[in-house]
Amino acid sequence: MIEKGKCPICGKTNQCAITLGEEPSTCWCMTTKVPKDLVSNIPDEFRNISCVCRECVKNYNKKVCVVGSLNVDHVLDVKNFPKPGETIKASKLSTFFGGKGGNQATACSKLGLTTSMLGSVGSDGHGNSYIEHFTNMGVNTNLIHQSNISGQAFIQVDQEGENNIVTIGGANYDLSIQWIDDHLEEILEHDVFLFSLEIPQDLVLYLMEILEKHHKLIILDPAPFANFHVKMLDYTDYITPNNSEYEQIKSYLKPSHHVIVKRGEKGSKYIHNEISINIPPYPVKAIDTVGAGDTFNAAFCFALVFNYTIEDALMTSNIAGAMATTKPGAQTGMPSLQELLRIRYK
Ligand code: RIB
Numbered sequence: 493m494i495e496k497g498k499c500p501i502c503g504k505t506n507q508c509a510i511t512l513g514e515e516p517s518t519c520w521c522m523t524t525k526v527p528k529d530l531v532s533n534i535p536d537e538f539r540n541i542s543c544v545c546r547e548c549v550k551n552y553n554k555k556v557c558v559v560g561s562l563n564v565d566h567v568l569d570v571k572n573f574p575k576p577g578e579t580i581k582a583s584k585l586s587t588f589f590g591g592k593g594g595n596q597a598t599a600c601s602k603l604g605l606t607t608s609m610l611g612s613v614g615s616d617g618h619g620n621s622y623i624e625h626f627t628n629m630g631v632n633t634n635l636i637h638q639s640n641i642s643g644q645a646f647i648q649v650d651q652e653g654e655n656n657i658v659t660i661g662g663a664n665y666d667l668s669i670q671w672i673d674d675h676l677e678e679i680l681e682h683d684v685f686l687f688s689l690e691i692p693q694d695l696v697l698y699l700m701e702i703l704e705k706h707h708k709l710i711i712l713d714p715a716p717f718a719n720f721h722v723k724m725l726d727y728t729d730y731i732t733p734n735n736s737e738y739e740q741i742k743s744y745l746k747p748s749h750h751v752i753v754k755r756g757e758k759g760s761k762y763i764h765n766e767i768s769i770n771i772p773p774y775p776v777k778a779i780d781t782v783g784a785g786d787t788f789n790a791a792f793c794f795a796l797v798f799n800y801t802i803e804d805a806l807m808t809s810n811i812a813g814a815m816a817t818t819k820p821g822a823q824t825g826m827p828s829l830q831e832l833l834r835i836r837y838k
Contacts, residue, residue, distance in 0.1 A: 494837040499545035500538045501833075502798045527552060533604045533829040538837075547799070554797050556600050557635070557682035559610045559699065560593020560713075561664045561690030563643040564618045565782065565822060570648050573656060582648075588821035589625050590645050591664070592688035592715060595783045595822045599790030599812070600686070601631045604829040605797060608632035608682060610675075611691065612667040614642030619663065635675055639666045643690070653778035653817055659690065667691050669698050676702070684709045686793050687728075688786075689719035700727035709796060713789050714741055725749060730796070732789055752792060752806065754785050754813070760806045771806035774814040774835070783822025788813035791832070811835050 494500055530544060530552050568582035589598070593611045600607040609631050613619030619642045626633045643662040649655045672679065672695060679699070685708055687696055696719075703710055704727040712728040714720045717737045722744045725731065733741050734754045745751060751763040759773040778784075791812030795805030812827055815835070819825030827835075 494538050494541055496541055497543075499543065499548055500534055500837065501544055501548040502800065503804060504545065504547075530604065533833075535830050535834050538833070551798050552604070552606075554606070554683040555608065555681060556605045556684045556686065556793055556797070557608045557610055557679060558593050558597040558600060558686045559691070559696070560596060560686075560688035561591035561643055561659075561661070562589075562594040562609070562611045562613045562619075562622055562636075563591035563645040563659060563664070563690075564588075564622075565590030565645045565647055567647045567649055567780075567782065567821065569820075571651050573648055573650055573654075586820060588823065589622055590647075590783065590822045591643060592690055592713065592786050594622065594626075595786035595826075596686050596688065596713075596790045596793075597626070597631050598629050598823045599783075599787045599816070599826045600793055601629050602826050602828050603790060603794045603812075603832065605790075605794055606632075608635050608678075610635040610667075610679065612637040612639065612663045612665075612671075614638065614640050614663045616642055618642035634678060637663075637667055637671050639663055647782055649780050649782065649820075653781045655780070655782045657782070661690060664691050667695055669695055672699050672702075680706055680708075682708070684711070684793055684797060686711045686713070686789060687724075688713040688715055688789075690716065691719075693719050693721050697721060697723055697727075700724060703727065711789065711793055711796070713785070715785070717741065730792070732785075732792065734785055752809075754788050756781070756784070759810050760788070762802050762806060769803060769806070771803060771810055774807075774811040776814045776818050778814075778817035780820045780825075781817045783826070784813045784816045786822065787816035787826050790826075808832065808836055 565588040569584040574580045597609040640663040643664040645659045711730045717740045730750045732752045738753045753761040762769040788809045791809040815827045816825040
């Protein structure tokens with residue numbers, strides 16, 4: 493339940509609250525203007541109960557840059573995954589926009605964050621449609637490189653919503669250090685960076701090193717683990733493995749690292765020094781788990797932008813990740829800020 497006097501974005505009681513939905517959208521003390529799109533993202537039923545706080549209005553100006561892959565996902569619905577040597581029939585073939593980076597950028601933008609995508613698509617129809625899709629979703633595409641053939645993912649989703657994925661990187665691996673150097677000024681305009689690893693590892697390390705010197709906030713989703721380099725941990729503020737990645741990464745972790753383990757239907761866990769916090773899942777009937785982890789990452793990024801406590805950040809991210817599993821395709825079920833806030837305060 494949203495409580496009177498508490499900000500619906502950060503949940504804290506803050507001074508200088510803002511009356512929502514009025515034209516022009518101005519703080520009751522007449523000192524702060526609320527961005528109109530932030531106002532329109534707040535569920536109607538919250539108006540006159542609660543106001544966005546001044547701190548959240550300020551944080552709303554932060555810019556997020558997602559650095560990662562862009563794929564076309566070819567998804568086969570199957571009853572059960574085939575065993576080695578077995579041939580089975582799929583009930584449906586669908587095509588979606590995907591790639592861990594593309595999914596994360598879409599989810600960030602749906603949550604109202606000012607989002608840019610740094611990645612590479614093919615100079616083909618798929619690449620052009622992905623850029624158009626981002627434009628429709630409000631994601632800045634200035635940092636997208638185009639060459640070669642777009643990355644593709646071949647995915648099976650079983651009747652429980654579980655998936656397995658095989659990718660072919662294509663243009664994702666054309667992203668170069670030269671591209672970073674050529675766009676560095678614009679890259680450094682961002683405050684928060686969300687990395688995943690379906691792109692060249694040397695580029696990730698190169699960019700992280702620069703960002704660390706500029707004191708940028710860095711979140712790393714170490715997926716796929718095959719592309720992980722232990723040096724990345726030196727630059728990362730938060731690392732967000734899933735269960736199996738955590739098993740592979742844990743021998744490299746130091747107690748001082750901030751680790752968020754995405755545990756799927758078991759929720760999530762925060763580990764740092766002696767602290768270990770388990771946050772239970774948000775229960776849903778999952779029909780397609782593709783992109784759930786990416787949505788979790790985006791919601792975690794949102795929570796950091798708005799200074800959530802770690803418990804609240806994980807709870808919110810669990811909700812967002814779970815919502816993403818309720819519709820087919822990686823991006824279809826991702827919640828908008830309105831949808832997320834409604835569930836968060838239910
Ligand atoms: O995390 C899910 C994504 O992984 C899919 O969209 C697929 O493209 C692969 O990159």
